[in-house]
Amino acid sequence: MSKELRDGALEYHRLPKPGKFSIEPTKPLANQRDLALAYSPGVAYACEAIVEDPLNASLYTTRGNMVAVVTNGTAVLGLGAIGPLAAKPVMEGKAVLFKKFAGIDAVDIEIDERDPDKLVEIIASLEPSFGAINLEDIKAPECFEIEERLKDRMKIPVFHDDQHGTAIVVSAAMLNALRVVGKPLDQVKLVASGAGAAALACLDLLVELGLPRANITVTDIVGVVWKGRNEQMDPRKETYAVETDARTLAEVISGADIFLGLSAPRVLTAEMVKTMAPQPIIMALANPTPEILPDEARRVRPDAIIATGRSDFPNQVNNVLCFPFVFRGALDVGATTINIEMKKAAAQAIADLAMAEPSSEVAQAYGGQELRFGPDYLIPKPFDPRLVVEVSSAVARAAMESGVATRPIEDFDAYRQVLSSYFFRSGLVMRTVFERAKAQPKRVVYADGEDERVLRAAQIVVDEGFAQPILIGRRAVVQRRIERLGLRLKLDKDIELCDPEDDPRYNTYWSEYHRLMCRRGVTPESARTVVRTRATVIGALMVHIGEADALICGPVSRFVKNLRHLKEIFGVRRGVSEPCAMQALILPTKTIFVADTQVEHKRSPEQIAEMTIMCAEEVRRFGITPKIALLSSSSYGTGETPSAQMMRDAFALVREQAPELEVEGEMQADAAISEEVRHRVFPGSLLQGSANLLITPDLDSGNIAFNLAKALTSGTSVGPVLIGLNHPAHILTPAVSVRGIVNLSALVVVDAIEKSRDTPWCPIPAEPA
Ligand SMILES: NC(=O)C1=CN([C@@H]2O[C@H](COP(=O)(O)OP(=O)(O)OC[C@H]3O[C@@H](n4cnc5c(N)ncnc54)[C@H](OP(=O)(O)O)[C@@H]3O)[C@@H](O)[C@H]2O)C=CC1
Ligand SMILES: CC(=O)C(=O)O
């Protein structure tokens, strides 16, 4: 390993605080009452509820989402028996991965004990504290007995990750590697290096999946595991002992289709690789140094498919792809164990994901690497946000079907939404919107149909089935990009295309545009030019004419230009003097909406009141009750600036026009968020709790406040949501992500559904306003 990596890793572990995680309270502990609830005397009620029914522990404590990562430090990575203290960085790392990838709270427990009997006693005694136990880096053969005895004794899942996590990921990668080389699992010859925890569990699962036991030869530190051998044997190894005169890896590797290394650094040589069968599969998985480095193997066998356990080579076969998600699924259904059905379901889900087209989030995280199923992309990358959804739900379902789930999931669609929120925090907030959109899909035209993000979003929209996309773009370019991105979209089947260079509807579009704009200085000639060159205009005309129900434009062209076209072609809703843009910031504990972030830099009190009422209506679409604060530098009359007066006037107008709204103003932003601060300055406030819709006095303050909060909190943003036009449309900003486009697509479909019901929209004016 390079010095640079060593220095970087040590600094990462040391700064800014030693170690990799800390524990944060999830409840307020700010005053005497909180103390009385959290601790004595209030806590006693939670204790009594658990005495009454032990299942209440998952209601009143962290137990249901808490996993112990337990080791005794006897087989730490490939570093060997380095002891429990030195194992702590690895275990802290596993704990952090549980949290990051699957939202599971995990703590590392390093136990200074090698005696299996004592270890079993210690670990079994942890049952009251945890919802599941992840055994880690405990050496073979003791690990087998330890796990079996704990599984018998404990009523929560006990899972030795080095065995089963590795087996699941190896099986997924193996199934896909065999798919690439076109060899059936029941006809390949496999040689394993290593007969420890990981290797034997992998072999067990591969046998379960159809690899004949007779096709397997195992080697370890002594050499071939043969029938009759006495040296360093144990009952588990014995099950793979074969009748043979061969005694070394070099002898048995000849003609093998697969090398599975879960042993030690550099045990496989280039000479040995040369003798393998055509298109050999080499899984050199010892960590951190594999049995052979990929370059060395590739040099002698360019036809090989190669995987390692490391993130710095293609095909990282590592149990990180599995353990967070298997535990997530098991905890969510209250599984009493993790059985073979759950393991097989996890392996299949991982294998299937690599076959699906790559996600843009992964492409982004991996710096634009080519991520299409093939020899260098056999399994998904650890940062693939689909893993938590697909693997956890497959495991949960398998637990239910195999009868080990104590809390079966009733609504799998809802569960998948919750799972996606572990990665995309917009998931939960957007759930109501997606459900409504799916119930009544609409035709959405995308003006920038050649943009890669739009194409990826269109694929998701088609897969999720909440809209029928229409793309504006040149046919050859769109087709080429679909292929390059590995998408499955079929032009003219999944999606309609409008090619601005060659569309028979061109004459209809420019004539209509001219009709709308002829009294605004637009000549037939310039109408032709605008329609030929501005995709947003074509998209807007399609909606206006009724060929589409809603429009998404951007991210390529500028927001203000797009908005101008939309106002010209659509007009604004009756009673609206100016549209506005609202953005949502989704934080771990709450969602806030801010307006106006994009549209009009100066509004009158009447327009602020109008915007407030429109935005409140929009917030309800997310299933959230608006709690509105009209922001200012002044709180309840403390300032005399014109903008403070304007917000006071706007507040009075909103109270008059929409008395049902929970609204207050004018106030500073901290008073809006904190009830405590607000009550200090104005105890009689009409607003309860924290405001979630923040109306700012002008565009600059709205935009600055939103972006500052976003940058400081790293919250997820949804929007800008364009409100007030006479037809459903949103304008994408240049920084939008694929997920952002998908979110806005769902929102625009919901707009279109409401418009089709004629609530609260009004008809298209004959001439634009
Ligand atoms: N990529 C991944 O996701 C994972 C990788 N691993 C890696 O796999 C390796 C084994 O881990 P694990 O099974 O937990 O450990 P174990 O200690 O349980 O097993 C190690 C095995 O390797 C054998 N071995 C050790 N040295 C050699 C050698 N020089 N030549 C041949 N065989 C040897 C041992 O032989 P003997 O039985 O004779 O002692 C034993 O069978 C480690 O490098 C670990 O990092 C493990 C889990 C997951
Ligand atoms: C990845 C892992 O668990 C190991 O190498 O031990």
Ligand SMILES: [Mg+2]
């Ligand atoms: Mg391990």
